[in-house]
Amino acid sequence: MKATEIRDLADSDLMEKVKEARAELFNLRFQLATGQLDNPGRIKAVKKEIARLLTELRARELSASRDAAAS
Numbered sequence: 001m002k003a004t005e006i007r008d009l010a011d012s013d014l015m016e017k018v019k020e021a022r023a024e025l026f027n028l029r030f031q032l033a034t035g036q037l038d039n040p041g042r043i044k045a046v047k048k049e050i051a052r053l054l055t056e057l058r059a060r061e062l063s064a065s066r067d068a069a070a071s
Helices: 003-008 011-034 041-070
Strands: none
Touching: 003 041, 011 041
16 A cells, blocks of 8 residues: 555544554464465565554644644
């Protein structure tokens, strides 16, 4: 998911995407532990996706607090 796509999502959608990505990461780690993981690079990609989503959530949180302080 690209940064522009992430910025277009609503806060509730972002939280849902984070939840889904964390579940996927859990499943990938479980597959890694049991030796069933086909693509180990996917773990790194999911971690980055989670970081992107959380970064956007935090940026929105900070901009909202700045806007509230400016008012």
